[in-house]
Amino acid sequence: DAGVIQSPRHEVTEMGQEVTLRCKPISGHNSLFWYRQTMMRGLELLIYFNNNVPIDDSGMPEDRFSAKMPNASFSTLKIQPSEPRDSAVYFCASSLTSGEKLFFGSGTQLSVL
Amino acid sequence: GEDVEQSLFLSVREGDSSVINCTYTDSSSTYLYWYKQEPGAGLQLLTYIFSNMDMKQDQRLTVLLNKKDKHLSLRIADTQTGDSAIYFCAETTGRRALTFGSGTRLQVQP
Numbered sequence: 261d262a263g264v265i266q267s268p269r270h271e272v273t274e275m276g277q278e279v280t281l282r283c284k285p286i287s288g289h290n291s292l293f294w295y296r297q298t299m300m301r302g303l304e305l306l307i308y309f310n311n312n313v314p315i316d317d318s319g320m321p322e323d324r325f326s327a328k329m330p331n332a333s334f335s336t337l338k339i340q341p342s343e344p345r346d347s348a349v350y351f352c353a354s355s356l357t358s359g360e361k362l363f364f365g366s367g368t369q370l371s372v373l
Numbered sequence: 374g375e376d377v378e379q380s381l382f383l384s385v386r387e388g389d390s391s392v393i394n395c396t397y398t399d400s401s402s403t404y405l406y407w408y409k410q411e412p413g414a415g416l417q418l419l420t421y422i423f424s425n426m427d428m429k430q431d432q433r434l435t436v437l438l439n440k441k442d443k444h445l446s447l448r449i450a451d452t453q454t455g456d457s458a459i460y461f462c463a464e465t466t467g468r469r470a471l472t473f474g475s476g477t478r479l480q481v482q483p
Contacts, residue, residue, distance in 0.1 A: 264415075293470060302475040303416075303461065318469065353413055359467035361406060364415035 264365035278340040285354030295351040342372045375399040379474035391449040402464040422474045432463030
């Protein structure tokens with residue numbers, strides 16, 4: 261298996277633009293997680309899905325952030341409009357179930373200018 | 374709520390042992406994990422331990438769990454420069470998402 265695949269690897273955009281981050285979990289995994297990593301706040305859980313259903317989105321910063329999982333093999337995290345303070349590394353991870361060990365993608369480095 | 378604490382930084386000399394410590398608050402934690410993050414990469418699962426175990430050894434890695442004190446440690450024997458990375462402790466009860474610590478940056482000096 262190729263592991264968790266994220267795209268793009270790097271994204272540079274201007275304030276106010278829409279940003280879409282993509283994730284393909286490991287085949288057979290039922291849980292998918294979106295994390296954000298910054299120097300100031302470390303690793304933060306934004307949202308996670310079980311069987312394509314959002315279970316906990318309490319970590320989503322505000323309404324500008326939205327996440328979808330239309331099927332078991334694909335998820336998106338969208339920021340609209342983006343702001344400079346959204347600059348961070350965004351990780352997607354998957355696991356067999358929500359309480360099991362996570363496998364992380366390589367992350368998307370987002371820079372909002 | 375659940376919380377996981379780690380010291381921020383550890384520096385050791387090559388060949389020495391490294392011990393990275395972690396404390397957590399949820400007494401119901403069932404699974405405890407150590408992840409390693411190298412620069413520019415995602416988190417990689419290193420090892421894990423179930424709460425009914427006190428110790429787990431895997432080659433150069435030894436995990437110790439003190440459930441009474443809610444303390445977890447990772448010992449790396451014969452630390453190499455390639456071990457330089459950020460190490461994250463994480464825990465879960467098995468019925469919720471993992472809670473991660475803030476990470477410990479390990480610097481190995483030649």
